[in-house]
Amino acid sequence: xxxxxxxxxxxxxxxxxxxxxxxxxxxxxxxxxxxxxxxxxxxxxxxxxxxxxxxxxxxxxxxxxxxxxxxxxxxxxxxxxxxxxxxxxxxxxxxxxxxxxxxxxxxxxxxxxxxxxxxxxxxxxxxxxxxxxxxxxxxxxxxxxxxxxxxxxxxxxxxxxxxxxxxxxxxxxxxxxxxxxxxxxxxxxxxxxxxxxxxxxxxxxxxxxxxxxxxxxxxxxxxxxxxxxxxxxxxxxxxxxxxxxxxxxxx
Amino acid sequence: xxxxxxxxxxxxxxxxxxxxxxxxxxxxxxxxxxxxxxxxxxxxxxxxxxxxxxxxxxxxxxxxxxxxxxxxxxxxxxxxxxxxxxxxxxxxxxxxxxxxxxxxxxxxxxxxxxxxxxxxxxxxxxxxxxxxxxxxxxxxxxxxxxxxxxxxxxxxxxxxxxxxxxxxxxxxxxxxxxxxxxxxxxxxxxxxxxxxxxxxxxxxxxxxxxxxxxxxxxxxxxxxxxxxxxxxxxxxxxxxxxxxxxxxxxxxxxxxxxxxxxxxxxxxxxxxxxxxxxxxxxxx
Amino acid sequence: xxxxxxxxxxxxxxxxxxxxxxxxxxxxxxxxxxxxxxxxxxxxxxxxxxxxxxxxxxxxxxxxxxxxxxxxxxxxxxxxxxxxxxxxxxxxxxxxxxxxxxxxxxxxxxxxxxxxxxxxxxxxxxxxxxxxxxxxxxxxxxxxxxxxxxxxxxxxxxxxxxxxxxxxxxxxxxxxxxxxxxxxxxxxxxxxxxxxxxxxxxxxxxxxxxxxxxxxxxxxxxxxxxxxxxxxxxxxxxxxxxxxxxxxxxxxxxxxxxxxxxxxxxxxxxxxxxxxxxxxxxxxxxxxxxxxxxxxxxxxxxxxxxxxxxxxxxxxxxxxxxxxxxxxxxxxxxxxxxxxxxxxxxxxxxx
Numbered sequence: 001x002x003x004x005x006x007x008x009x010x011x012x013x014x015x016x017x018x019x020x021x022x023x024x025x026x027x028x029x030x031x032x033x034x035x036x037x038x039x040x041x042x043x044x045x046x047x048x049x050x051x052x053x054x055x056x057x058x059x060x061x062x063x064x065x066x067x068x069x070x071x072x073x074x075x076x077x078x079x080x081x082x083x084x085x086x087x088x089x090x091x092x093x094x095x096x097x098x099x100x101x102x103x104x105x106x107x108x109x110x111x112x113x114x115x116x117x118x119x120x121x122x123x124x125x126x127x128x129x130x131x132x133x134x135x136x137x138x139x140x141x142x143x144x145x146x147x148x149x150x151x152x153x154x155x156x157x158x159x160x161x162x163x164x165x166x167x168x169x170x171x172x173x174x175x176x177x178x179x180x181x182x183x184x185x186x187x188x189x190x191x192x193x194x195x196x197x198x199x200x201x202x203x204x205x206x207x208x209x210x211x212x213x214x215x216x217x218x219x220x221x222x223x224x225x226x227x228x229x230x231x232x233x234x235x236x237x238x239x240x241x242x243x244x245x246x247x248x249x250x251x
Numbered sequence: 252x253x254x255x256x257x258x259x260x261x262x263x264x265x266x267x268x269x270x271x272x273x274x275x276x277x278x279x280x281x282x283x284x285x286x287x288x289x290x291x292x293x294x295x296x297x298x299x300x301x302x303x304x305x306x307x308x309x310x311x312x313x314x315x316x317x318x319x320x321x322x323x324x325x326x327x328x329x330x331x332x333x334x335x336x337x338x339x340x341x342x343x344x345x346x347x348x349x350x351x352x353x354x355x356x357x358x359x360x361x362x363x364x365x366x367x368x369x370x371x372x373x374x375x376x377x378x379x380x381x382x383x384x385x386x387x388x389x390x391x392x393x394x395x396x397x398x399x400x401x402x403x404x405x406x407x408x409x410x411x412x413x414x415x416x417x418x419x420x421x422x423x424x425x426x427x428x429x430x431x432x433x434x435x436x437x438x439x440x441x442x443x444x445x446x447x448x449x450x451x452x453x454x455x456x457x458x459x460x461x462x463x464x465x466x467x468x469x470x471x472x473x474x475x476x477x478x479x480x481x482x483x484x485x486x487x488x489x490x491x492x493x494x495x496x497x498x499x500x501x502x503x504x505x506x507x508x509x510x511x512x513x514x515x516x517x518x519x520x521x522x523x524x525x526x527x528x529x530x531x532x533x534x535x
Numbered sequence: 536x537x538x539x540x541x542x543x544x545x546x547x548x549x550x551x552x553x554x555x556x557x558x559x560x561x562x563x564x565x566x567x568x569x570x571x572x573x574x575x576x577x578x579x580x581x582x583x584x585x586x587x588x589x590x591x592x593x594x595x596x597x598x599x600x601x602x603x604x605x606x607x608x609x610x611x612x613x614x615x616x617x618x619x620x621x622x623x624x625x626x627x628x629x630x631x632x633x634x635x636x637x638x639x640x641x642x643x644x645x646x647x648x649x650x651x652x653x654x655x656x657x658x659x660x661x662x663x664x665x666x667x668x669x670x671x672x673x674x675x676x677x678x679x680x681x682x683x684x685x686x687x688x689x690x691x692x693x694x695x696x697x698x699x700x701x702x703x704x705x706x707x708x709x710x711x712x713x714x715x716x717x718x719x720x721x722x723x724x725x726x727x728x729x730x731x732x733x734x735x736x737x738x739x740x741x742x743x744x745x746x747x748x749x750x751x752x753x754x755x756x757x758x759x760x761x762x763x764x765x766x767x768x769x770x771x772x773x774x775x776x777x778x779x780x781x782x783x784x785x786x787x788x789x790x791x792x793x794x795x796x797x798x799x800x801x802x803x804x805x806x807x808x809x810x811x812x813x814x815x816x817x818x819x820x821x822x823x824x825x826x827x828x829x830x831x832x833x834x835x836x837x838x839x840x841x842x843x844x845x846x847x848x849x850x851x852x853x854x855x856x857x858x859x860x861x862x863x864x865x866x867x868x869x870x871x872x873x874x875x876x877x878x879x880x881x882x883x884x885x886x
Contacts, residue, residue, distance in 0.1 A: 032793070147792055160810070161770065164776065168802070183771065215768070266799065309604075312787065496812070499784065500784075512841055
């Protein structure tokens with residue numbers, strides 16, 4: 001029997017779900033092997049009878065937690081989809097700033113009307129069985145993740161650094177081109193798409209298991225980046241993870 | 252009979268396995284399962300005790316697993332005892348009689364059994380380590396007359412974790428094998444010894460000279476057992492250990508199993524203490 | 536020896552392209568990569584090093600091992616019909632590296648995939664007359680001269696190339712072609728002049744003799760330097776990807792969504808990656824970056840020499856160039872040699 005699959009989103013741009021739609025076009029056979037029962041971005045029908053939940057987006061307000069827990073209760077397998085669900089995403093940049101300042105900056109004098117708190121990945125709220133990283137996710141990796149789920153195992157996502165893939169595609173190193181890159185500390189799996197297009201890695205797939213942050217900062221410094229620029233570079237996608245490494249987790 | 256290795260075939264691949272059918276299974280413990288496998292007709296596994304095969308499930312991957320059956324009794328079939336511990340073994344545990352897997356091998360150097368002739372033998376097994384040793388024990392017992400005294404020391408975590416219960420009972424019944432088992436944690440009804448495997452060593456009163464020891468167990472066990480054996484005066488070259496490493500190829504190419512200069516899949520997995528005593532990566 | 540006038544080089548390459556895939560260095564972002572040339576005019580013989588070494592044609596970064604049907608258990612080896620290939624303009628360091636790979640892949644269990652590609656590949660190397668980049672240390676490693684078993688070797692004599700033929704496979708590339716001339720006395724003189732003139736252009740950059748390397752590394756397994764360098768290592772693995780003698784790989788299965796048709800592939804792996812020596816169950820037999828780094832250096836400078844009689848480092852300098860943390864073999868080995876020196880001198884004064 002085909003597994004029943006549902007898609008959900010929290011704070012995100014929904015771009016990962018667009019990528020899922022794109023994947024369905026590229027791999028139409030996906031619909032022969034899974035049954036999608038809920039996918040707000042793509043269909044009207046909606047059922048809460050599902051085994052696998054793909055969740056995009058980070059948790060940015062207390063009231064989201066209940067909904068996220070509800071999904072966890074229903075689903076046998078919960079997969080975090082994309083950088084927001086996996087890492088807190090760019091939503092977590094604000095975690096390093098006083099929350100009140102952020103609210104005022106965004107909502108002005110209506111700041112008290114809106115509920116918010118520091119952004120966090122799904123794993124800070126519930127047990128997540130696997131992640132499909134990236135901003136957005138990679139089409140082929142989504143298809144591969146489904147393949148692995150159908151095989152009865154959790155998606156195997158690379159945990160080695162991007163440099164490995166970047167070299168396999170024989171890109172000239174961004175550092176040798178005089179640019180900067182987070183490839184040495186970022187998980188591979190995107191086929192080094194940014195360096196292949198001439199752009200240094202921003203770290204959207206998250207940190208490798210044992211990142212050498214001291215050494216990457218030295219490398220960035222050496223290429224002329226100021227401390228402020230380095231912090232900014234490391235906070236685009238990596239705020240939550242780097243704060244966690246410093247022992248800070250938001251309340 | 253054809254062996255499984257494809258190295259002589261120019262247009263074949265050493266990495267391509269041969270199908271094998273699961274003909275019998277037994278769940279030993281919650282995480283350990285025994286498989287009896289049959290090769291296509293005309294094929295033989297042709298292994299030595301201590302050797303391993305690369306086991307495949309097509310689409311999932313491959314993993315090295317020691318053969319636990321006796322070479323003499325293989326006859327186109329062989330046995331594996333598998334702990335569920337990774338993606339391949341997880342998938343393998345879900346398979347039942349009639350399922351097809353694929354195998355390559357056997358690979359590596361097993362126990363140098365001809366060097367055991369005429370000697371007293373102590374088998375020391377920790378947990379899953381009994382699996383590769385069972386191949387050797389069965390071989391030794393099949394030709395019992397060639398060897399001196401024989402003892403088996405076997406430690407498991409709890410009484411529920413013993414593997415090969417039927418074999419254990421049969422060995423314990425023999426009066427030409429000294430069988431000692433222990434558990435780390437007892438459960439109700441257990442009246443046997445409790446403690447780590449080294450507590451069993453004093454029970455075997457073999458002269459140090461001309462005693463060979465075959466040890467297979469988790470890495471943490473090796474250091475403690477070795478200390479005791481060396482203190483008891485067993486010769487370094489008479490202590491044989493099997494090393495578990497990541498092995499992607501089995502043929503000395505992929506690099507994963509290297510301990511310093513040694514390709515464990517080729518020169519090992521069974522090596523003597525004399526060969527590895529100075530290798531930090533072997534006994535860390 | 537034969538002579539190829541420089542103006543005939545393109546004509547030769549055009550002839551080769553009729554029967555072979557011809558690959559040669561091409562410039563990109565100030566670096567070079569080996570690629571098939573579409574036009575003989577694109578040929579570059581004078582280049583500094585390439586990003587990936589030419590080994591990629593013998594051991595592709597991603598290589599199919601066999602195809603399978605998981606339902607029927609049918610399997611077919613994908614030792615594909617490999618196109619006959621000529622690799623142009625190999626530096627001698629890369630040629631030495633291939634000599635080592637030939638030995639490794641041909642020892643014990645033969646890797647048929649490598650052998651099949653190797654049989655169809657002819658190597659046209661070129662004599663290096665000046666250092667290709669600051670990081671190269673080929674002279675120290677003894678790889679600045681062409682090794683035995685080369686196919687075709689070119690030496691730039693100004694307006695012509697001296698062409699040495701080292702194998703039957705090489706012979707076939709020039710056989711019957713009127714582009715090649717018999718040398719005259721002056722050509723031999725010119726070759727000797729060029730060769731004699733090249734050596735002073737290169738420095739010995741290693742502070743010990745290359746034959747001392749295995750002992751130097753053996754004596755320094757417990758050096759604090761491994762921890763010091765391990766602290767700066769990013770574990771990005773670039774050094775292993777660009778290394779002409781690295782051949783470790785990982786094996787993966789790919790299968791379609793219907794769980795039927797798939798392939799087993801291998802992908803270049805790296806011993807500097809944290810998980811490289813982790814067994815199922817989680818134990819890591821090489822648990823610190825210092826140990827992983829040490830393993831890489833001992834493998835290159837000691838283990839491979841002991842196993843195959845050839846050092847695993849050919850001094851190409853690619854790892855040094857590509858390391859974002861500036862870890863270089865010369866820096867590391869020379870520091871080991873320097874730290875050992877006082878102790879050695881002490882020992883010799885005592886004896």
